[in-house]
Amino acid sequence: MDHSTTLVLGPVYYLWDADRWRDFYFRIADEAPVDTVIIGETVCSKRLHITEPAFADVVDRLEAAGKSVRLSTLALITLDRESQYQRDLIRDGGHVIEANDLSALNLLKGRNHAVGPLVNVYNGPAARFLAKSGASTICLPPELPAVSVKAITTDCPELAFELFAFGRLPLAVSARCAHARAKGRIKDNCQFVCGEEPDGLTVKTMSNQPFLALNGVQTVSYTCQALLQTDADIKALGVSALRLSPQVCDMVEVAGIFLDLTKDKIDPDEAALRLRTAYPAVPLSNGFHHGHAGAEWVARSRNATMGGPQ
Amino acid sequence: MELICPAGTPAAFKEAVDEGADAVYCGFRDETNARNFPGLNFTREELAASIEYARAKGVRTFVALNTFMTAGCERLWYSAADDAVAIGADALILADFGLMAYVAERHPQQRLHVSVQASASNPDAIAFLVDMFSAARVVLPRTLTIPDIARLARKIKCELEVFVFGGLCVMAEGRCSLSSYATGRSPNMQGVCSPASHVRYRQGPDGLVSELGNFTINRFGPNEAAGYPTLCKGRFDIADSQGYAFEDPTSLDVMDEIDSLRAAGVCALKIEGRQRGKAYVGEVVSTLRAAVDAAPAERSRLLARLRTLSEGQKTTHGAYEKRWR
Numbered sequence: 001m002d003h004s005t006t007l008v009l010g011p012v013y014y015l016w017d018a019d020r021w022r023d024f025y026f027r028i029a030d031e032a033p034v035d036t037v038i039i040g041e042t043v044c045s046k047r048l049h050i051t052e053p054a055f056a057d058v059v060d061r062l063e064a065a066g067k068s069v070r071l072s073t074l075a076l077i078t079l080d081r082e083s084q085y086q087r088d089l090i091r092d093g094g095h096v097i098e099a100n101d102l103s104a105l106n107l108l109k110g111r112n113h114a115v116g117p118l119v120n121v122y123n124g125p126a127a128r129f130l131a132k133s134g135a136s137t138i139c140l141p142p143e144l145p146a147v148s149v150k151a152i153t154t155d156c157p158e159l160a161f162e163l164f165a166f167g168r169l170p171l172a173v174s175a176r177c178a179h180a181r182a183k184g185r186i187k188d189n190c191q192f193v194c195g196e197e198p199d200g201l202t203v204k205t206m207s208n209q210p211f212l213a214l215n216g217v218q219t220v221s222y223t224c225q226a227l228l229q230t231d232a233d234i235k236a237l238g239v240s241a242l243r244l245s246p247q248v249c250d251m252v253e254v255a256g257i258f259l260d261l262t263k264d265k266i267d268p269d270e271a272a273l274r275l276r277t278a279y280p281a282v283p284l285s286n287g288f289h290h291g292h293a294g295a296e297w298v299a300r301s302r303n304a305t306m307g308g309p310q
Numbered sequence: 311m312e313l314i315c316p317a318g319t320p321a322a323f324k325e326a327v328d329e330g331a332d333a334v335y336c337g338f339r340d341e342t343n344a345r346n347f348p349g350l351n352f353t354r355e356e357l358a359a360s361i362e363y364a365r366a367k368g369v370r371t372f373v374a375l376n377t378f379m380t381a382g383c384e385r386l387w388y389s390a391a392d393d394a395v396a397i398g399a400d401a402l403i404l405a406d407f408g409l410m411a412y413v414a415e416r417h418p419q420q421r422l423h424v425s426v427q428a429s430a431s432n433p434d435a436i437a438f439l440v441d442m443f444s445a446a447r448v449v450l451p452r453t454l455t456i457p458d459i460a461r462l463a464r465k466i467k468c469e470l471e472v473f474v475f476g477g478l479c480v481m482a483e484g485r486c487s488l489s490s491y492a493t494g495r496s497p498n499m500q501g502v503c504s505p506a507s508h509v510r511y512r513q514g515p516d517g518l519v520s521e522l523g524n525f526t527i528n529r530f531g532p533n534e535a536a537g538y539p540t541l542c543k544g545r546f547d548i549a550d551s552q553g554y555a556f557e558d559p560t561s562l563d564v565m566d567e568i569d570s571l572r573a574a575g576v577c578a579l580k581i582e583g584r585q586r587g588k589a590y591v592g593e594v595v596s597t598l599r600a601a602v603d604a605a606p607a608e609r610s611r612l613l614a615r616l617r618t619l620s621e622g623q624k625t626t627h628g629a630y631e632k633r634w635r
Contacts, residue, residue, distance in 0.1 A: 076482055077432045078454050080461060086434075103434030106441070120429075120484060120498065122378035125408025133442075143487040143496055144381075151381035171488050172481040172542075175453035175629040178556050182548045187635040203555055204547040205526040207519070211546065212488070214555075219481070221491055287494065293523055294491035 005234050005262040006035040007255055008139075008162055010117075010245040011042045011072040011098075013170065014215055015050065015195040022054035024246070029058075029065035032255040034244065037062050038098050040072035040089070042118075043173070044216040045082045046190065059095075070096045073104040075118045076173045076217070098139075109133050117141050117164050117243070118173070122148065124155025131159050138162070139243050142169045142225060145291035146237060153238025160240045165228075166254055166275075167245025168200060168213060168282070169221040169294060179214040187217070199248035199281065210282075211295075223285035223295055226275055228261060228268035249279035268300050311568065311602055312578040314372065314471060315595045318350040318585055323360045325592040330599030333370040335403060336360070336584065342390040344376045344405075344427055345584040346501030358397045370400035376425035377501045378406045378484075388412055395420050403449070404428070405484055410443040424448040426473070427484035427498070433465035440468050447471055449580060451482050452562065455632050456570050463575025470575060475598060475616075476582025478562040478628050480542045488541045492523040504540045511536065520544075563625035565601055565613050 009028060012021065028037060039058060041048050062069050073086050083103065090097055090107045099105050100116040114137040121127050121138050130138065139162035140149055153161050177187035179194045179201055194201075200213030200220055210222040224247065234242070242258055244251065257278065261271045275284060287296030315331035317323035326334045337343030339351035352360065361371045373394040379387040387409050394402055395417045402420060404410050405427035413422055426449040430436050439445040447469040450459065463470055481488070486503075490496035493508040510521045518530045520539035527539035537543070542556040562582070564571070571579070579602065581594055594616065601612045617625065628634055 076453065077435070078458055083432055083434060101435060102428070102430055102438050103432050106434040106438035109438075118485065120378055120406070122406065122499065123381040123384055123408050125379065125384060125411060126406055129407045129411045143490050143498070148381040155381070169487070169491065171491050172486040174481045174556070176480060176556070176635050182555065186633065188632065201548060206529045206545055206547055206552060207526040208547065209525065211525050214548070219488065288490070291494065293494040294487065295524070
């Protein structure tokens with residue numbers, strides 16, 4: 001049995017126009033060393049039609065390249081048409097579905113599925129409950145500290161666990177669209193203004209300090225998560241895959257950095273250096289993993305790697 | 311319509327019972343409680359005495375165990391659930407699957423309510439919790455309009471409770487790590503949002519600055535009242551324009567929509583404010599009790615006097631109204 005750590009590319013959280021979205025995935029198919037790719041709108045149902053024309057081509061291209069494809073469900077469902085869309089997506093079958101809301105868990109009961117980082121799995125009993133319901137893979141919530149990750153994986157050895165290892169952290173979702181609001185609009189007449197910031201719209205504090213970023217109804221971190229662990233660290237945590245969340249940067253290079261790291265070709269310090277070059281736009285953070293504020297960067301040391309809540 | 315009232319202390323609990331609550335909700339003094347603030351909440355003994363007082367007056371007690379269990383430390387939550395059942399809680403308000411599974415198995419007769427923290431916002435999500443754990447009631451997240459609630463109510467097999475008055479969470483509850491990102495303390499894990507331990511006020515050259523962790527949340531001019539730096543109610547700078555990015559410092563008040571909520575299928579109205587004092591609880595509960603029982607024409611006069619108790623004296627209907635989105 002192959003126990004090497006695999007790389008998973010999470011869904012694009014941002015509104016990218018159809019061409020950009022298609023070209024991104026075509027290049028991922030052709031060049032990125034990731035095993036699994038999750039696609040599909042996760043943040044806002046109003047965007048669904050935008051990538052739809054390219055959807056089938058992207059799936060075909062990824063699968064032809066040998067990638068395993070999962071489909072992501074919406075994170076917050078409040079409308080009948082959103083429920084219906086999700087039912088159709090799940091009924092179509094053919095692909096493993098990643099649930100991002102309790103409603104998807106209901107529709108996926110008894111069927112092999114994955115659970116995304118936006119479903120609250122904070123402990124082993126919750127994970128075991130989901131496993132009984134058909135989940136085979138869980139991407140743990142990004143705010144979990146390493147001590148919790150270790151406790152959960154020890155409790156549920158039958159499940160595959162992923163860590164959110166790269167990308168701006170999904171921190172909150174709202175019924176209100178702060179992104180539209182910042183541009184003098186409301187959600188119902190947003191005119192897709194979130195598409196103007198394909199990497200998020202920066203929210204600075206009144207002391208001119210970058211803090212958060214808006215992405216439609218979602219709020220993400222300003223910093224970029226960078227869980228840079230050696231392969232031994234990852235195995236010690238009981239995790240089998242690292243999730244890379246797409247940002248506007250060279251994601252093929254990002255995947256290459258994580259591959260080199262998990263193959264012990266480079267060490268975490270060199271990985272950090274290379275990531276800062278690949279995605280210079282924002283600072284790196286890993287505070288959640290160490291039980292600190294999520295915005296912090298904890299420099300690598302033997303003790304910090306497995307650090308728990310302070 | 312039931313009136314579900316908050317209590318952060320035994321004194322506030324008694325006040326809520328005396329002023330007309332149908333049920334009081336409260337929690338233990340630890341991380342099992344999403345209002346885990348210093349100086350608040352109940353010991354086992356205090357809860358037992360409070361339940362006894364309430365029961366004598368025909369009022370029910372709901373115990374909120376509505377954080378997510380810390381991995382490896384589940385015993386704290388299991389014990390809290392066992393104790394709440396033994397003491398005589400009329401319902402447990404839960405958010406975590408693992409804890410719901412435990413309660414459904416160990417205490418199958420215990421009434422289980424789904425906390426707003428569980429973020430069950432649609433018929434499929436609610437069906438999941440009703441089927442799996444026999445949930446008797448769901449507290450809806452503050453993400454739905456009243457017509458949304460009416461459509462939802464027709465499709466589900468449990469009772470609906472909604473927040474009508476008090477603080478307003480702008481984000482889907484139970485799915486927000488903003489506070490944790492800034493401070494390392496989490497609503498979901500430690501039961502605290504924008505905790506006082508991480509708040510600082512500092513006099514800067516341009517006025518009084520409020521900070522949460524290492525981040526400025528607001529700045530106040532010389533004649534401005536300085537509010538508490540709740541993260542999502544802060545003032546920020548987006549594309550060189552400063553303002554309340556997520557929500558103004560307002561609080562929720564949809565009491566003028568009682569009839570629409572009843573028609574939509576809501577059976578219980580919830581008042582937020584377990585962190586508030588006895589006087590506030592007494593005033594709000596007595597007024598809302600009168601308003602629920604009054605004829606619609608009478609209601610606005612009764613509610614007018616509550617406005618002064620709201621944050622910044624400004625209120626909103628929040629997501630209950632479509633335009634807010």
